[in-house]
Amino acid sequence: MDNLNEIKLSKEDLFALSSDVRASLLKLIDKKSYTLTELSYELGLSKSTVHQHIAQLIHSEFIEADESRKWHPYTLTIKAKRILHPDNRYKIILLLGATFCTAAFGGIMISIYFKGFMYQGSAHIQKDPLFFLIGESLLFVTLYLLYRAFSILKTDNNSYQKEDKY
Structure with a gap:
């Protein structure tokens, strides 16, 4: 261990x-x-x-x-x-997993906006700004989740560095 x-x-x-x-x-x-x-x-x-x-x-x-x-x-x-508080390591793992998911979905939404899409029966490529806004929002959530994960990690590391005897 x-x-x-x-x-x-x-x-x-x-x-x-x-x-x-x-x-x-x-x-x-x-x-x-x-x-x-x-x-x-x-x-x-x-x-x-x-x-x-x-x-x-x-x-x-x-x-x-x-x-x-x-x-x-x-x-x-x-x-x-x-x-x-024995479970801080699990919080970090969950936060990093959620960070990966929000980053992936944010990237997908932004790429859908830039590629555009066609409605069935339409000949023109549509670009809905809602996809861009959702993608941007998810990327901001990603940054916040990364900040939270690293702040928990930093707190844990500072705690461990203060006392090495355990």
């Missing part, structure tokens, strides 16, 4: 993930950065209880605190992101 797709978990990691409270913490922090007070409020638990769970998650390297800021907001590590 490719090293980028492997997620190595120890007994401590499995213990950290086995708690419903810690799982809820990971899901909350996945949405945005939270401080201890915010997490305590969101979960309806005391700060000391949340702090114990956070300490376990930090020890297992699932979250990290931004020590440079006053209130130390917690964010997910790459390890946690890979556990919570």
Whole structure:
């Protein structure tokens, strides 16, 4: 299996993930950065209880605190992101497949416009601008899909380059 797709978990990691409270913490922090007070409020638990769970998650390297800021907001590590979002590679494959299809159909529509076509019983070649507009639109969709695929790939690669130890 490719090293980028492997997620190595120890007994401590499995213990950290086995708690419903810690799982809820990971899901909350996945949405945005939270401080201890915010997490305590969101979960309806005391700060000391949340702090114990956070300490376990930090020890297992699932979250990290931004020590440079006053209130130390917690964010997910790459390890946690890979556990919570394992399917980004499949998104890229689907986006590239859709990109190929839209590019092909866009090219076909534009070529139909330039070649023209004849209605049955007509002697003149017709050029319908609707084919050109549809083809152009599909090519713009192709560019957008390529942009989305590469932005997901870039995000994944940046994440993997930050931490090579997994």
